[in-house]
Amino acid sequence: MASSPFHSTADIKGATVLMVGAGGIGCELLKTLALSGFSDIHIIDMDTIEVSNLNRQFLFRQSHVGQSKAKVARDAVLKFRPNITITAYHANVKDPDFNVDFFKQFNVVLNGLDNLDARRHVNRLCLAADIPLVESGTTGSLYMSREKRSAMSVSLNQPRRPIPFALSQALHQRQLMLITLNLGSRYEAAGPWFVHCIVWAKDLLFAKLLGDKNQDNDLNVRSSDAASSSKNVEDVFERRRGEEIEQYGRKIFDHVFGYNIELALSNEETWKNRNRPKPIYSKDVLPKELALQNGNMDNNHASDDGLSVSAMASLGMKNPQDIWSVKENSTIFLEALKLFFTKREKEIGNLSFDKDDQLAVEFVTAAANIRAASFGIPLHNLFEAKGIAGNIVHAVATTNAAIAGLIVIEAIKVLRNDTKSYRMTYCLEHPSRNMLLMPVEPFEPNKSCYTPLSLEINTNRSKLKDLVEKIVKAKLGMNLPLIMNASSLLYEAGDVEDDMIAIYEANLEKVLAELPSPVTGGTMLTVEDYQQELKCNINIKHREEFDEEKEPDGMVLLGWTQPVPAAENKNQSVGNGASTSDATMAAAESEKDDDTGIVSPLKKRKLPDDSDISKSAVETKNHKQLQVIDDEDDLVVLEGNLDGFKKRRL
Numbered sequence: 001m002a003s004s005p006f007h008s009t010a011d012i013k014g015a016t017v018l019m020v021g022a023g024g025i026g027c028e029l030l031k032t033l034a035l036s037g038f039s040d041i042h043i044i045d046m047d048t049i050e051v052s053n054l055n056r057q058f059l060f061r062q063s064h065v066g067q068s069k070a071k072v073a074r075d076a077v078l079k080f081r082p083n084i085t086i087t088a089y090h091a092n093v094k095d096p097d098f099n100v101d102f103f104k105q106f107n108v109v110l111n112g113l114d115n116l117d118a119r120r121h122v123n124r125l126c127l128a129a130d131i132p133l134v135e136s137g138t139t140g141s142l143y144m145s146r147e148k149r150s151a152m153s154v155s156l157n158q159p160r161r162p163i164p165f166a167l168s169q170a171l172h173q174r175q176l177m178l179i180t181l182n183l184g185s186r187y188e189a190a191g192p193w194f195v196h197c198i199v200w201a202k203d204l205l206f207a208k209l210l211g212d213k214n215q216d217n218d219l220n221v222r223s224s225d226a227a228s229s230s231k232n233v234e235d236v237f238e239r240r241r242g243e244e245i246e247q248y249g250r251k252i253f254d255h256v257f258g259y260n261i262e263l264a265l266s267n268e269e270t271w272k273n274r275n276r277p278k279p280i281y282s283k284d285v286l287p288k289e290l291a292l293q294n295g296n297m298d299n300n301h302a303s304d305d306g307l308s309v310s311a312m313a314s315l316g317m318k319n320p321q322d323i324w325s326v327k328e329n330s331t332i333f334l335e336a337l338k339l340f341f342t343k344r345e346k347e348i349g350n351l352s353f354d355k356d357d358q359l360a361v362e363f364v365t366a367a368a369n370i371r372a373a374s375f376g377i378p379l380h381n382l383f384e385a386k387g388i389a390g391n392i393v394h395a396v397a398t399t400n401a402a403i404a405g406l407i408v409i410e411a412i413k414v415l416r417n418d419t420k421s422y423r424m425t426y427c428l429e430h431p432s433r434n435m436l437l438m439p440v441e442p443f444e445p446n447k448s449c450y451t452p453l454s455l456e457i458n459t460n461r462s463k464l465k466d467l468v469e470k471i472v473k474a475k476l477g478m479n480l481p482l483i484m485n486a487s488s489l490l491y492e493a494g495d496v497e498d499d500m501i502a503i504y505e506a507n508l509e510k511v512l513a514e515l516p517s518p519v520t521g522g523t524m525l526t527v528e529d530y531q532q533e534l535k536c537n538i539n540i541k542h543r544e545e546f547d548e549e550k551e552p553d554g555m556v557l558l559g560w561t562q563p564v565p566a567a568e569n570k571n572q573s574v575g576n577g578a579s580t581s582d583a584t585m586a587a588a589e590s591e592k593d594d595d596t597g598i599v600s601p602l603k604k605r606k607l608p609d610d611s612d613i614s615k616s617a618v619e620t621k622n623h624k625q626l627q628v629i630d631d632e633d634d635l636v637v638l639e640g641n642l643d644g645f646k647k648r649r650l
């Protein structure tokens, strides 16, 4: 490291760099920057250190848990490089303080982020400030905790035309093809059906029982069909005044694992070509008398810290890598529920799932496993379930270190204005022909990369549902059920259960129903297909009249071009690009719309948190913004058919 050919050069020493993110990549990056001779580094990270970070975010120690990542990282590096300047901001990069002027003070910006939302934001600011950005990311083999990470990318823009995100988007498009080719085997290994169980346990059951009661939830859709039942379904989930907690737990158990399954079974049509699930009632798996006599809450050392309460501890179960029997899962399920209602009662109604909340993870693991048992899906241990529920990529420190090195190499090229040498580099999990790192020339920047599609339509006459059918399905080539504004969900490509599709469709209806008609002042609609191959923001504007000859469809869609040439793209559903506004389309032909960006179909995703939503609400003022889902780990997985890739790119 000391012999780095760059370490003493003036362009490095004189540079002011901004790093965004001090996590897995960020820690490595800060260290490498400092050791490479950079002497004025600014670092933004909004997070505090968690125990789960310590295995790879090596600047952090146990004693730092709870402290600002940016500040601790700064202090750690200053210990071995005391003479450089590191400025730490414990803040969200989306804070208005980090405006264009703030960005203008840097020579280069380096991302070490884990979500698309923040990446997009940084990209926009870099574009506005005309500052080059080096983008990076890593991904694990999704939902497969056994395997190591599979790929990473480093991409960067050109200094005078700083459109880095377009590069990574272009990457996605390419990437997707490769992923598509491999879907079959990946899915078999990943066990998508268990992922469904986790989603059900986390987003439906956990949210219903412990989260916001007013939030819509599809968990009892089925039961409400049973109109003949005199029982008010809502009541099932409400704990009655004075109701024993054990009794309440069993009532929930029997309702969701027993009654609801029986109800589903009563629809013969659904099960014609499928394995029928088995209803599970608590009396079948647990002793008749209340099951919790083994539970010993004293093991929880009644601390103030709610996050340390544990059903496993209370039941004397220690190993998170044991796969529990159905009986054990049922016991944990009831015990966890009991602990929530006894030890953490104040939080009930406000809880949202957090992978660092032990009790929440235990509850979700147990519930997912019981459901899995009912459907004949193999059970998983808590460690694996936590990985899926928390979207945890089991990151590998060495890969982060390699990426950090590549980022610094690209940053140095930027500082030297060595534009010809820019590379995007993939780090391959399965080196091909002894090639671990695969550098490729960056794709052309995308000029329209942050403009959403714009749609003009008479919103009085056209029902928005038709619009979605017409525009989204025909023009954008999304022939699949659409997702809109769902809560946190995981999906996989391929078969999706009917009930999931029903949920998506109900959600779509709901979102559309909430749109104003006619649209006044403009409406932003974000649409994705459930395979997440396409995602676009559509800016809808009302227009009264259309030229029947030029605009026979009675609408104009601007900004859309086909993301990938059809010939290269057999494996995707891509629109035919035909348009009512061919002239405009042709004008835009050389551009790709970034917000129609393609992301991996395997990505985890989540809704922006409340603060994001309120912020964007403010940003759009009287515009109604329907913000959907952002991907975390906006990444690429390179597998298999590298020949095809190289032929075109190298």
Ligand SMILES: Nc1ncnc2c1ncn2[C@@H]1O[C@H](COP(=O)(O)OP(=O)(O)OP(=O)(O)O)[C@@H](O)[C@H]1O
Residues within 6 Å of the ligand: 020, 021, 022, 023, 024, 025, 026, 044, 045, 046, 047, 052, 053, 069, 091, 092, 093, 094, 112, 113, 114, 115, 118, 392, 393, 395
């Ligand atoms: N909008 C944002 N503003 C500032 N920092 C951000 C923003 N979004 C993400 N980050 C930071 O980017 C870093 C991403 O790093 P990484 O994913 O390795 O860390 P982590 O999220 O703590 O780890 P893991 O995802 O494995 O739990 C995090 O430290 C996170 O706080």
Ligand SMILES: [Zn+2]
Residues within 6 Å of the ligand: 023, 114
């Ligand atoms: Zn992260």
